[in-house]
Amino acid sequence: MPDTLQWNERGLVPAVVQDAATNRVLMVAWMNAEALRLTRETGQTHFWSRSRQEIWHKGATSGHTQDVVSLHVDCDADVLLVRVRPAGPACHTGETSCFYRTLDEALAD
Amino acid sequence: MPDTLQWNERGLVPAVVQDAATNRVLMVAWMNAEALRLTRETGQTHFWSRSRQEIWHKGATSGHTQDVVSLHVDCDADVLLVRVRPAGPACHTGETSCFYRTLDEALAD
Numbered sequence: 472m473p474d475t476l477q478w479n480e481r482g483l484v485p486a487v488v489q490d491a492a493t494n495r496v497l498m499v500a501w502m503n504a505e506a507l508r509l510t511r512e513t514g515q516t517h518f519w520s521r522s523r524q525e526i527w528h529k530g531a532t533s534g535h536t537q538d539v540v541s542l543h544v545d546c547d548a549d550v551l552l553v554r555v556r557p558a559g560p561a562c563h564t565g566e567t568s569c570f571y572r573t574l575d576e577a578l579a580d
Numbered sequence: 581m582p583d584t585l586q587w588n589e590r591g592l593v594p595a596v597v598q599d600a601a602t603n604r605v606l607m608v609a610w611m612n613a614e615a616l617r618l619t620r621e622t623g624q625t626h627f628w629s630r631s632r633q634e635i636w637h638k639g640a641t642s643g644h645t646q647d648v649v650s651l652h653v654d655c656d657a658d659v660l661l662v663r664v665r666p667a668g669p670a671c672h673t674g675e676t677s678c679f680y681r682t683l684d685e686a687l688a689d
Contacts (some may be wrong), residue, residue, distance in 0.1 A: 475686060475687055475689070476686075485594055485608060487596050487605055487608060489605055493603075494602075494603035494604070495603070496596055496598055496605065496661055498654065499594060499596060499654065499659040541682060542682060542683040542684075543679040543680075543681060543682055543683065544679070544681055544682075544683045544686045545607065545608065545678040545679050546671050546672065546673055546675070546678045546680070546681075547678075548686055550608040550678075550679075551683065552605050552679040562655050563655065564655055566655070569654040569655045569656070569659075570652040570653065570654050570659075570661040571652075571655070572652060572653055572655075573650060573651060573652055573653075574651040574652065574653045574660065575651075577584060577585075577653045577657055578584055580584070
């Protein structure tokens with residue numbers, strides 16, 4: 472994979488996933504070189520699960536895959552922005568976006 | 581600061597900054613508890629600069645401050661989404677968004 476991407480000390484970059492139709496920010500997850508390679512090859516988002524320590528094809532179980540519309544990188548080349556067409560909610564809770572709570576709501580929980 | 585936020589091993593969370601008017605993703609930076617406290621108190625984004633190891637008031641030098649419109653947290657409580665009204669470009673290059681290049685463009689540089 473490209474040397475120009477600035478992987479962190481664990482070989483990961485954060486990937487911001489945005490709905491290409493609504494522009495809503497859906498989720499943030501992590502990619503390693505293999506997840507990025509699979510994302511580009513298949514046209515669907517793949518991530519590195521830090522908790523399970525394995526590649527995670529988003530929607531493989533739920534059916535809520537994300538078709539990649541475009542892939543952008545930031546000026547420092549250490550964050551990816553992935554614009555997608557989602558086949559369903561991004562969040563495991565069933566919410567469209569993982570950012571469904573304000574910080575104040577979350578702190579009040 | 582709230583114990584419910586899941587700071588990483590360095591005491592940081594990534595913060596996705598989105599233009600509240602255009603919905604464009606402008607940048608991703610990192611906040612520690614102090615940066616988040618200052619962001620909430622002042623209503624303008626503050627981050628932790630990992631390279632300079634100091635609090636960074638966005639726009640303090642350039643004038644390109646970001647007024648906070650809302651603060652959301654994701655389902656895992658380890659990423660913030662900050663919707664803002666920017667006073668100027670987010671990127672130090674003068675581009676509106678730090679995500680001004682596709683990955684392919686960046687790799688071809």
